[in-house]
Amino acid sequence: MHSILPLARSAACRSPARTGLQRFLSSSSAAAPQRTVIVTGAGRGIGKAIALRLARDGYDVTVNDLPSLQPSIDSVVSEIRGLGRAAHGFAANVTDAAAVDALVASSVEALGPLSTMISNAGIVQVKSLLDTSADDIRHMMNVNLVGVHNCHRSAARQILSQGTQGKLIAAASIAAFRAWSMLGPYAMSKFAVRALTQGWAVELAKRGITVNAYAPGIVDTDMWDVIDAKMREYEGDSAAKKGDAMRKTGRDLIALPRLSVPEDVANLVSFLASDGADYITGQTYIVDGGAYM
Incomplete structure (x- = not known):
């Protein structure tokens, strides 16, 4: 019987390869050169925080945002x-597949080959299911799910x-x-994003493209201002002030x-967009301060 000890000693003597996480921790402030995203x-809120963080990372x-948000x-x-990085702006509605194709083409022309797509655009609607129409659901799914698919498809093809x-x-x-x-x-559309993420991940795993998602909790943004106002209206609390519903939900859950602030989410996306996440695909990561455990 042949001994495996020499092989074990040989392997032990070699310097271990750094893991993806080690590479990220040692160089998180400087992504590889010539990366574009x-x-x-990204005109405000979480998308803006992500754009600025990735620029600091070297992207x-x-x-992108809606034409109405061009300023x-x-x-x-x-x-x-x-911050010393190249940047390009392009207004487009992510529900329009042709407009998303134009977005990707414009980015490549302005900044060079595409490295990463962050499909961040989304909307929220606060309404009882008893009052929710089929059109309400179609609109939510069109932006939050089909919009992601349009962006992923155009980016993957590129x-x-x-x-x-x-x-x-x-x-x-x-x-x-x-x-x-x-x-x-809203929950329907976001559950579907998890499934879409897994579907894309499986299809692209052997073609050099990883696919993941981030799941923010209660973040102090314009979107949560909308939720806060509607929840105060729903609960009939006329004495409540702006932000009260959000703060109460936060105290009860987090x-x-x-x-959370947008930068908390941007920190997670920074990792997912780094070399440190090269062996991660098909996952949806929660960043919510412990609200869901």
């Missing part, structure tokens, strides 16, 4: 350039045509793991002693 819904960034797009582009590796990252939500009162259609 498109961030949708050149295409900032916000321009402002974020200016901030990114102030990356495959380049013959390079890449990353597709989508916005899910804590509501992708648990439905909430008054947020039924383990850590504060609400």
